[in-house]
Amino acid sequence: MKSSGIAAANIEYELGVKTTEAIRKGQFVDRYLGEIITSFEADKRRAASAVSQKKDVYLFALDKFTDPRSLDPRLKGSPLEVDGEFMSGPTRFINHSCDPNLRIFARVGDHADKHIHDLAFFAVKNIAMGEELTFDYVDGATDYGANEYGNSMTTCLCGSVKCRKFLW
Numbered sequence: 001m002k003s004s005g006i007a008a009a010n011i012e013y014e015l016g017v018k019t020t021e022a023i024r025k026g027q028f029v030d031r032y033l034g035e036i037i038t039s040f041e042a043d044k045r046r047a048a049s050a051v052s053q054k055k056d057v058y059l060f061a062l063d064k065f066t067d068p069r070s071l072d073p074r075l076k077g078s079p080l081e082v083d084g085e086f087m088s089g090p091t092r093f094i095n096h097s098c099d100p101n102l103r104i105f106a107r108v109g110d111h112a113d114k115h116i117h118d119l120a121f122f123a124v125k126n127i128a129m130g131e132e133l134t135f136d137y138v139d140g141a142t143d144y145g146a147n148e149y150g151n152s153m154t155t156c157l158c159g160s161v162k163c164r165k166f167l168w
Contacts, residue, residue: 015093016132023127029102032060032091032119034084042081058084058092060119062106082119091121096167097134099160101127104135134158137167 023029037045042059049057060082084092094102107118121135153166 014095016095016134017090017093018132019127019129022129023123025123025126027123029121029123029133030089030091031107032082032084032088032104032121034058034060034082034088034092035086036062036080037083039078039081042083045083058088060084062119094121094133094135095158096137096156097158097160098136098156098164099158099162100135101125101131102133102135103139 039061042061045059046057062080062082101123102121103124105120105122107120121133127133156163156165156167
């Protein structure tokens with residue numbers, strides 16, 4: 001799949017991604033790339049980020065085809081994760097919106113191991129050239145409570161009319 005024209009850009013007070021060409025609804029935009037790591041290593045990186053109060057974490061769980069209750073041994077086990085912090089493309093800078101113009105999908109086909117699959121961004125609406133690209137970091141989830149570290153929820157700053165006010 002050929003990527004659409006996108007580029008990292010300064011957006012207000014942070015980095016983001018804007019289109020360099022118009023994108024049609026349903027069009028493939030790009031993949032989320034990074035280092036494939038174990039969930040144990042990902043947990044260590046999350047904990048280190050929380051301790052250092054580092055804001056940016058670029059971890060994505062590859063858990064679409066993982067089911068610990070499955071009778072199929074290929075689907076058991078801890079999911080792997082993708083860390084886009086050091087080895088990635090511009091998609092790691094795509095910001096969150098509660099009313100996004102992209103959605104991320106698991107794409108299988110290039111790997112024999114179901115624990116490794118691509119994370120592909122597709123447009124969910126027509127996007128004009130120069131518009132910021134966004135996706136919903138929690139894909140519509142509304143579980144308002146404490147996160148795994150016992151901290152209160154992270155406030156959402158997307159500014160959308162559909163804003164849920166919290167991320168996770």
